[in-house]
Amino acid sequence: MSFPLPPNSTIGIIGGGQLGRMSAQAAARLGYKCHIFTPEMESPASLVSARTTIADYDDLKALRNFAEQVDVITFEFENVIAEGLDILANIKSVRPSPHILRISQYRIAEKTCINQFGIATAPWRAVHSPADLEKAIAELGLPSILKTSRLGYDGKGQVMLRSMADAAQAYPALASMPLILEGFVDFACEVSVVVARGADGSMAAFDVVENRHRDHILDLTLAPARIAEETAAQARAIARKIAESLDLVGLLAVEMFIDRSGKVLVNELAPRPHNSGHWTIDACPASQFELHIRAVAGLPLPPGERHSDAVMKNLVGPEETALWPEILQTPGLIPHLYGKTEARLGRKMGHVTRLFPRGSLPGEFGIAAALGPLAPR
Numbered sequence: 221m222s223f224p225l226p227p228n229s230t231i232g233i234i235g236g237g238q239l240g241r242m243s244a245q246a247a248a249r250l251g252y253k254c255h256i257f258t259p260e261m262e263s264p265a266s267l268v269s270a271r272t273t274i275a276d277y278d279d280l281k282a283l284r285n286f287a288e289q290v291d292v293i294t295f296e297f298e299n300v301i302a303e304g305l306d307i308l309a310n311i312k313s314v315r316p317s318p319h320i321l322r323i324s325q326y327r328i329a330e331k332t333c334i335n336q337f338g339i340a341t342a343p344w345r346a347v348h349s350p351a352d353l354e355k356a357i358a359e360l361g362l363p364s365i366l367k368t369s370r371l372g373y374d375g376k377g378q379v380m381l382r383s384m385a386d387a388a389q390a391y392p393a394l395a396s397m398p399l400i401l402e403g404f405v406d407f408a409c410e411v412s413v414v415v416a417r418g419a420d421g422s423m424a425a426f427d428v429v430e431n432r433h434r435d436h437i438l439d440l441t442l443a444p445a446r447i448a449e450e451t452a453a454q455a456r457a458i459a460r461k462i463a464e465s466l467d468l469v470g471l472l473a474v475e476m477f478i479d480r481s482g483k484v485l486v487n488e489l490a491p492r493p494h495n496s497g498h499w500t501i502d503a504c505p506a507s508q509f510e511l512h513i514r515a516v517a518g519l520p521l522p523p524g525e526r527h528s529d530a531v532m533k534n535l536v537g538p539e540e541t542a543l544w545p546e547i548l549q550t551p552g553l554i555p556h557l558y559g560k561t562e563a564r565l566g567r568k569m570g571h572v573t574r575l576f577p578r579g580s581l582p583g584e585f586g587i588a589a590a591l592g593p594l595a596p597r
């Protein structure tokens with residue numbers, strides 16, 4: 221298949237969650253079909269896509285069949301095993317390329333790579349044994365955060381250490397794989413930047429946004445982040461530099477901390493659409509999902525410009541999901557639901573966006589008021 225992909229081509233998406241669903245919706249608007257690969261029946265993405273392969277992510281035969289049926293392969297879930305990635309890449313173009321997925325799957329590789337690009341992270345040490353952990357704590361001090369090197373999400377697989385007793389307790393619970401210890405960053409705020417890059421090296425980045433978590437799950441995104449212009453410029457430059465240095469083709473979200481002195485530290489990379497980019501669907505002419513599909517399909521990349529400021533609030537778990545009827549009755553709340561049947565605790569069921577004229581994102585009270593039934597209590 222040659223690029224740009226002509227209309228009616230099929231984009232293969234690994235993963236069936238809401239990120240795949242919204243990518244497939246963007247793909248449909250550009251005249252493409254999507255084929256989803258997911259272990260889940262009736263996944264959010266397959267509910268809006270032409271085809272689905274239901275199989276486990278390590279089912280190599282199913283991955284091979286899937287690759288044969290699509291025109292290009294991308295991801296909304298990055299944890300496909302290395303062997304599976306090789307199989308896919310031998311059959312079709314895989315965007316972003318497997319080497320980027322391997323880096324983002326493994327915190328030790330990810331942080332090593334970011335530091336090699338000359339970009340700061342929290343201080344960190346790889347931990348392969350109790351002795352490593354003791355040495356790392358001596359070097360980085362407490363509090364610090366012990367994280368699994370793979371498969372963490374929404375704060376799962378990490379423990380804050382405040383004492384040596386915490387360390388002794390946490391280590392055996394996490395140590396089925398290599399770990400990393402990170403110095404605790406007393407951040408002023410958390411931000412992220414979503415950047416798209418095409419095969420020709422062209423790039424488009426969205427504005428820096430501020431992210432607020434509740435129970436380790438993203439709760440609110442404020443667009444744009446209320447940080448100094450100089451700091452925002454630095455955050456954007458870092459995201460572009462990482463995309464370029466990785467030779468990315470596709471979409472990349474870069475999570476960062478702004479520390480109390482205004483210094484930008486990179487926390488994590490996600491080579492796919494990101495929860496903190498959902499506001500772009502309603503506040504930008506071309507959303508993160510459209511840029512994802514465009515980059516993967518070889519289409520030109522429009523700039524990541526916003527026509528409005530925005531607040532995005534996630535709908536998490538049964539309590540917030542129960543507010544759906546009130547949300548629908550509240551003028552100005554733009555509702556998004558992902559088609560999941562069971563609203564388990566901590567599960568992301570949907571989100572709402574509230575737009576403001578560009579340049580008039582309100583303060584804390586204004587944001588709370590604008591969220592109506594979803595205002596933090």
Ligand SMILES: Nc1ncnc2c1ncn2[C@@H]1O[C@H](COP(=O)(O)OP(=O)(O)O)[C@@H](O)[C@H]1O
Nearest residue numbers: 342365372373374375376402403404405433488
């Ligand atoms: N070194 C750190 N210092 C302070 N807070 C941290 C640190 N690492 C993680 N956190 C907090 O925990 C959250 C989740 O950590 P992260 O590494 O992004 O893992 P996940 O894969 O769960 O998103 C971050 O968004 C941040 O709020």
Ligand SMILES: [Mg+2]
Nearest residue numbers: 374475487488
């Ligand atoms: Mg994270």
